[in-house]
Amino acid sequence: MEAKDLILHIITNVLTMIGILNPFGNVPLFMSLTQHQKPEIRKKIYNTVVLAGFGIVTGFTLVGNFFMTYLYKIGMNELRVAGGFILIVVALRNLLGFTSSSKGGSNEELTQDEAVKFAVTPLTFPILVGPGTISTVMIIRKEAGFIVTLGAIAITFGIIKFLFSISNIIDRVFGEVVLFIISRVLQIFIMSVGVKLMVTGLKHLFFS
Structure with missing residues (x-):
């Protein structure tokens, strides 16, 4: 593949991943969910989200099919049900103010350890990186190859990192x-x- 075609493939898949990850919608959401935290804690959360998201997506690009098919013997539909349940619980708790055990959305300040946990779940998974993202990168991996997929992932999370860096503005x-x-x-x-x-x-699962 020529350099020009490689760049074009990467850009195309970056646009696809941006559409799935929706950083322009999720970054303001993360900001609102962490608005009562100290600047250093918010920075910790944002950095963890970027690193954890990049790690999850890259990991599934490399070995996702093996783990899901052969090790745990689950499919995307089981992942959809689990991820969907987590999203419903998180959204309901935030709407009703039941945030005592998940303090990121409340007025209580998080410790460093709590910030990391809150950044990983639910912010990174399943809000930012959900079943749709995982299935998309696995499809891109099969169709475009590892280099193109990794390039698209790196650029996409670079954009997310940039948006977090200007969160104060x-x-x-x-x-x-x-x-x-x-x-x-x-x-x-x-x-x-x-x-x-x-x-x-x-x-x-039940009707197909």
């Missing part, structure tokens, strides 16, 4: 009240995505 532009409203509205959409994932998974 975004915060000043929108303000705390606007981010709070966005957060609550987006919880409805997150719950809806969770319901859709569960319904799709269950439909394919």
